[in-house]
Amino acid sequence: MWAPLNRPIQNWTGQRVWLIGASSGIGAALAQQALAAGATAIVSARRQPQLEQVANSHPKALIVPFDVLDTAAWQSSYTQIVQQIGGVDLIVFCAADYRSERSWEVNPATAAQTLQTNLGSVYAGLATILPELMARGSGGIGLIASVAGYMGLPNASVYGPTKAALINLAEILYGDLHPKGLNVYLINPGFVxxxxxxxxxxxxxxxxxxxxxxTAIWRGISAGKFEIHFPRRFTQVLKLLQLLPYRCRFALLSHLVKTP
Incomplete structure (x- = not known):
């Protein structure tokens, strides 16, 4: 039996989880389930009213609103967290921007915003939190990428490359940080x-x-998995598609979207 690549987490009580992009979608659901499991959830995003709805006055919820594109706000937000609860045990990067667009539809300004939201903000967050986690020799980092990063898929001309970069980054982080006692999680959802x-x-x-x-993400993190991908009936098909020669893969993908 292969041992898990990360240390399993048996009990979430007392764990301090910082969720970036927690005002809606996966981030909000992660926060609510973390609170239900006994963790302290730090919820961050630009929209404070939505964060307050997610927290729902829970005593173990800490609302820290800020814009992930504001590099300086990362450090001030983390300083606030350290002052109030002492630090963070796990950070999960959930913030994302997406537009369904073919390559000839890409706008440079919106492309730059997507690149900075999906990828640049992660580097800002890592620069903020890694020194403390490495000094402590414990903690975890979760990157929500996507199956859109597995290969070049139609309609993901900017989003797909950012998620492919996150997959690559997660692999690099694991190699760098696992020997130093840190857990790294690569999260590849299908359509949500x-x-x-x-x-x-x-x-x-x-x-x-x-x-x-x-639910799938918390189950995977609790079990100590490195890659958490779901739903498997869909992701396994894409993983098989990855193995095909380009000639076969391109032929199959051409049937999914017809180019006008």
Whole structure:
């Protein structure tokens, strides 16, 4: 039996979980389930009213609103967390931007915003929290990427490359940080019903709710998995597709979206 790549977490009581992008979608569902499991959930996003709804006056919820694109706000927000609860045991990067667009539809300004939200903000967060986690020699980092990062998929001209970069980054982080006592989690959801995927005008196979996604994520983290991908009936198909030669893969993908 293979040992898990990360240390399993048997009990969430007392764990301090910082959820970035927790005002809606997967982040909000993760926060609510973490609180139900006994963890302290620090919820962050730009929209404070939505964060207050997620926290629902729970005594173990800490609301720390800020814009992930504001590099300086990362450090001030983390300082507030340390002052109020002493630190963070796990950070999960949930913030994301997405537009369904073909390559000829990409706008440079919105592309830059997506790149900074999906990828740049993660580097800002890592620079903020890694020194303390490494000094302590414990803690965890979760990156929510996507199966859109497995390969070049239609309609994901900017979103897909950012998620592919997060997959690559998670692998690098594991190699760097696991020997130092830190856990690293790569989270690759399939389609999840959120305000982002509501923009899609195509059928999304194996569509899940944010609550189903959060359950799968917490189950995987608790078990010590490195890659947490779901729903498997969909993600396993994409993993098989990855193994095909480009000629076969491109032929299959061409049937999914017809180019006008």
């Amino acid at each position: 019903k959120t305000h982002l995927t509501d923009k899609n005008d195509f059928t999304m196979p194996a569509l899940q709710t944010p609550e189903q996604a959060a």
